[in-house]
Amino acid sequence: MLLGTxxxxxxxxxxxxxxxxxxxxxxxxxxxxxxxGMGIATLVIGMQMALRVENILVFIFSILVGGVLGEWIGLExxxxxxxxxxxxxxxxxxxKFTEGFVVASLLFCLGSMAIIGAINEGLNSDHTLLFTKxxxxxxxxxxxxxxxxxxVMLSAVPLLLYQxxxxxxxxxxxxxxxxxxxxxxxxVGGALILGLGFDLLEVKKIKVLNLLPSIVIVVILALLFx
Numbered sequence: 001m002l003l004g005t006x007x008x009x010x011x012x013x014x015x016x017x018x019x020x021x022x023x024x025x026x027x028x029x030x031x032x033x034x035x036x037g038m039g040i041a042t043l044v045i046g047m048q049m050a051l052r053v054e055n056i057l058v059f060i061f062s063i064l065v066g067g068v069l070g071e072w073i074g075l076e077x078x079x080x081x082x083x084x085x086x087x088x089x090x091x092x093x094x095x096k097f098t099e100g101f102v103v104a105s106l107l108f109c110l111g112s113m114a115i116i117g118a119i120n121e122g123l124n125s126d127h128t129l130l131f132t133k134x135x136x137x138x139x140x141x142x143x144x145x146x147x148x149x150x151x152v153m154l155s156a157v158p159l160l161l162y163q164x165x166x167x168x169x170x171x172x173x174x175x176x177x178x179x180x181x182x183x184x185x186x187x188v189g190g191a192l193i194l195g196l197g198f199d200l201l202e203v204k205k206i207k208v209l210n211l212l213p214s215i216v217i218v219v220i221l222a223l224l225f226x
Contacts, residue, residue, distance in 0.1 A: 012155060042194075049111070055225065057225075100150075104155035116129060
């Protein structure tokens with residue numbers, strides 16, 4: 001049942017290893033332009049997803065309630081502390097270890113292909129979309145790892161948990177994934193990716209991690225008011 005997600009995670013690990021191998025060969029100016037290109041691409045992806053919103057009130061309240069909840073819990077602080085401890089265990093000198101993990105995890109997990117592909121796998125045992133995503137993520141992880149380092153490879157772990165969790169939920173709780181829920185979930189995911197794009201381009205520092213509870217809130221609100 002989880003074949004698509006397993007292949008996807010393996011592609012990220014493989015791509016990251018290639019990116020790490022060429023990491024030192026990239027001059028700083030090349031890394032900078034790759035970084036900027038990823039930021040622009042992230043904005044476009046986020047905008048395409050966010051524009052699928054239909055119930056604007058569900059969208060707004062999901063972001064607001066999710067953001068307040070995430071700030072109250074302190075998700076960004078908790079994850080940063082955890083990743084700093086993992087960083088120490090890896091004895092990595094890469095200053096972008098945590099940033100690479102966060103950026104790659106959010107992009108690989110929150111995209112529309114992750115959401116819809118995982119649902120298709122759970123509902124219909126259709127792995128096609130996730131296999132396609134695996135190819136795209138594999139190549140993307142080469143670019144990410146060449147810029148951010150080994151933290152990108154570890155993003156395969158949250159992808160397994162998030163994408164695999166959606167697949168299992170779709171298989172055993174089909175009512176949670178009506179077209180309305182999928183549409184609103186995709187829109188909120190797109191908004192978070194937009195925030196990540198602004199962060200990558202250094203336009204504005206947005207606490208995207210503290211907005212993550214919006215993903216859960218939007219499912220609840222879409223089921224109640226969709």
